[in-house]
Every structure is written in C-alpha cells, then in structure tokens.
Amino acid sequence: MIGLFEKIPTIESIKDFYSIDNLNSYTDRPYSWSNTVCTLDGVINLNEDLTSIGGGIALKHVPQLGYLSEADFRILNAGWAFSDAVLITGKILRDEIDAICKIEFEDLTNLRLQIGKKTLQPLRLVLSSSGHIFNIRQDSTSIDSKFFENVTSKIIILTTKKGSDYLSTLRLDYKFNFEWNSNVEIVIFDDDQLDNGKESIDLRKMLKLLKIRFKIDYLDVSSGGTVIQQFRDLNVVDELRMTISPQIVGIKNSLGVDRPTIFPSTCKSYNCNNSPLLTWKGIRLLGERMIFLRGIYQYRP
Numbered sequence: 001m002i003g004l005f006e007k008i009p010t011i012e013s014i015k016d017f018y019s020i021d022n023l024n025s026y027t028d029r030p031y032s033w034s035n036t037v038c039t040l041d042g043v044i045n046l047n048e049d050l051t052s053i054g055g056g057i058a059l060k061h062v063p064q065l066g067y068l069s070e071a072d073f074r075i076l077n078a079g080w081a082f083s084d085a086v087l088i089t090g091k092i093l094r095d096e097i098d099a100i101c102k103i104e105f106e107d108l109t110n111l112r113l114q115i116g117k118k119t120l121q122p123l124r125l126v127l128s129s130s131g132h133i134f135n136i137r138q139d140s141t142s143i144d145s146k147f148f149e150n151v152t153s154k155i156i157i158l159t160t161k162k163g164s165d166y167l168s169t170l171r172l173d174y175k176f177n178f179e180w181n182s183n184v185e186i187v188i189f190d191d192d193q194l195d196n197g198k199e200s201i202d203l204r205k206m207l208k209l210l211k212i213r214f215k216i217d218y219l220d221v222s223s224g225g226t227v228i229q230q231f232r233d234l235n236v237v238d239e240l241r242m243t244i245s246p247q248i249v250g251i252k253n254s255l256g257v258d259r260p261t262i263f264p265s266t267c268k269s270y271n272c273n274n275s276p277l278l279t280w281k282g283i284r285l286l287g288e289r290m291i292f293l294r295g296i297y298q299y300r301p
C-alpha cells in the first residue's frame with residue numbers, strides 16, 4: 001500500500017499503484033476517479049499565466065525539481081491509460097491553452113491494449129453548459145486550440161442548447177484553423193437545471209448516457225474542483241487520486257484574484273457522521289517531496 005516512486009515511475013510501479021483489476025463498473029454509470037495535482041493548500045492553478053499547470057503547481061521549472069512534474073505527468077497519463085474516457089471542462093480549455101489530454105507515453109498506450117482497451121487513446125469529453133471551450137483573444141479573427149488540432153481520437157462535447165448555439169455562431173464568426181471533423185460530436189442536454197442562475201447539466205443523466213450510449217466503464221475526471229465536488233456531492237466519484245506538490249502558495253494570485261482549488265468552498269456541508277471518508281489504497285513518495293495518493297470513497301447517509 002505504501003511505497004516509493006522512481007524518478008520515472010516504471011510501468012510495473014504504475015500497474016501496482018493504479019491497477020483496476022477487480023473493480024467493477026456500475027449498470028447506470030462508469031466507475032470514476034478524480035485526477036489532480038495540487039499544492040498543500042489545495043490550489044490547482046496558480047492563475048498567473050495561460051500555460052500548463054505543470055509549470056507552477058508541479059514545480060516544472062524549479063531548478064533540480066523539474067523531475068517531480070515529469071513523474072506527475074506520467075502518473076496523470078497513467079490515470080488516462082486505465083480509463084475509457086477523460087472528462088475535462090470548458091474552463092480548463094479557456095485557462096490552459098496547451099491542454100491536449102492525450103497519453104504521451106508509448107508504454108502506457110501499450111498497457112491500454114494489454115488490459116483490453118480497443119483504442120490507443122481514451123475518449124476526450126468536454127463539459128461546458130455555455131459552449132465557451134476556446135481561449136479567444138479579443139483582437140483575434142481566428143481560434144487556435146491544441147486540443148482540437150488534428151483530432152484523430154474521438155472528442156465529445158457535453159453541452160446545452162445554448163452552448164451548442166454558441167458553438168454554431170462561432171463557426172460562422174471565426175475562421176477555424178483547426179480540424180473540426182467527424183471525430184468531434186456534440187451532445188445536447190436539457191438545460192432545465194439551474195445552478196446560481198446558470199444552466200447546468202444534470203451529471204447523473206450525463207453519466208448514464210456515457211455508460212449506456214458510449215459504453216464508458218471507467219471514467220477519469222481530470223476536471224477542476226468545481227466538477228469534482230459535484231461528483232462527490234452526488235456520491236458518483238469512487239476514488240480520489242491526488243498528487244500533493246510540496247508548497248503552500250495562498251488562495252489568491254499576485255493580483256489578488258482567487259485561484260481555483262481542489263475543494264471549493266461551495267461544497268455541501270458535512271459533519272463527522274456523514275462526511276465522505278477515504279480509505280487509502282495507495283500512497284507513494286517521490287524524492288522526499290511529492291506525495292501521490294489513491295483513496296477509495298466511502299459515502300455515508
């Protein structure tokens with residue numbers, strides 16, 4: 001259960017840490033885990049620029065510590081390798097212009113095939129009620145998006161009628177300079193549920209559709225805290241997977257703007273009798289610095 005990771009975690013160590021043997025999916029939803037790297041104070045994006053979060057949170061550019069971020073990225077990819085689909089959000093695509101969410105290690109795509117997956121890459125799912133899934137500069141007449149460049153593995157955009165209408169207007173207003181081909185599918189949900197005055201997709205309905213229509217048995221939720229928290233409050237996330245980066249950064253950026261966190265303050269209020277409890281299934285330490293956690297949720301009425 002407890003162990004050390006190598007500087008570049010080996011495929012054997014990864015299988016040992018993340019194996020999904022003996023974990024059954026459900027009839028009406030996928031088995032799911034969240035996948036996050038955060039600081040000790042729970043921050044998941046320093047919000048200082050529009051680059052990958054590995055740079056700041058996972059200490060990518062700190063002298064002598066860059067290997068921590070490389071290991072974290074490999075573990076992130078490993079979560080994707082064991083999944084049938086990866087869920088991110090429009091917010092992520094707006095905040096991280098480099099986000100791609102594709103497995104970048106050949107031994108991990110091989111591992112997928114060994115464990116019976118039919119494709120080299122999992123489906124990529126984008127949740128966005130508004131359809132705002134691009135970072136559009138004000139002065140721009142075209143849109144760049146690494147995520148939508150050369151789409152060779154399937155992307156599903158989970159949105160509302162309003163979001164889909166917005167995406168249609170974008171197609172007319174902007175000259176798309178990326179491929180928007182038959183590998184991209186838009187699924188429209190009823191927008192009858194309101195959250196703080198904004199349309200919000202019913203996540204239970206979404207999960208049922210993912211399971212029944214898209215045959216997704218294992219779902220990696222690589223989204224931010226807002227979505228993970230909704231999953232937890234609905235008791236539909238089975239595991240917490242988290243890399244803890246050894247730094248404390250404060251919940252506001254240098255301009256005083258709030259940073260996103262893994263546990264947002266809008267979370268339902270629990271007490272010690274009904275809070276979701278975790279059992280640690282795996283704990284790994286890397287270089288006396290970074291901690292990798294894998295815990296199973298126990299929900300209590």
Ligand SMILES: NC(=O)C1=CN([C@@H]2O[C@H](COP(=O)(O)OP(=O)(O)OC[C@H]3O[C@@H](n4cnc5c(N)ncnc54)[C@H](O)[C@@H]3O)[C@@H](O)[C@H]2O)C=CC1
Pocket residue numbers: 035036037038043044045053057088089090091092095096127128129130199200201202203222223224225226227228230260261
């Ligand atoms: N460090 C890490 O591991 C990760 C960091 N991030 C960072 O976290 C930030 C995003 O986190 P959060 O602000 O918590 O946002 P989030 O990624 O949880 O997404 C929130 C957005 O998703 C959409 N959404 C959420 N629930 C929905 C629902 N039920 N129906 C329809 N649409 C829904 C809405 O557009 C909402 O604005 C970004 O800055 C990103 O870079 C994101 C993922 C992982």
Ligand SMILES: Nc1nc(O)c(N)c(N[C@@H]2O[C@H](COP(=O)(O)O)[C@@H](O)[C@H]2O)n1
Pocket residue numbers: 035036037052053054058069072073076088092096098099100101102222223243
């Ligand atoms: N757990 C974790 N570790 C990292 O190092 C990360 N960058 C993230 N971020 C999430 O992963 C997705 C983007 O990955 P790519 O940079 O495109 O490969 C996106 O969901 C990020 O927020 N998570």
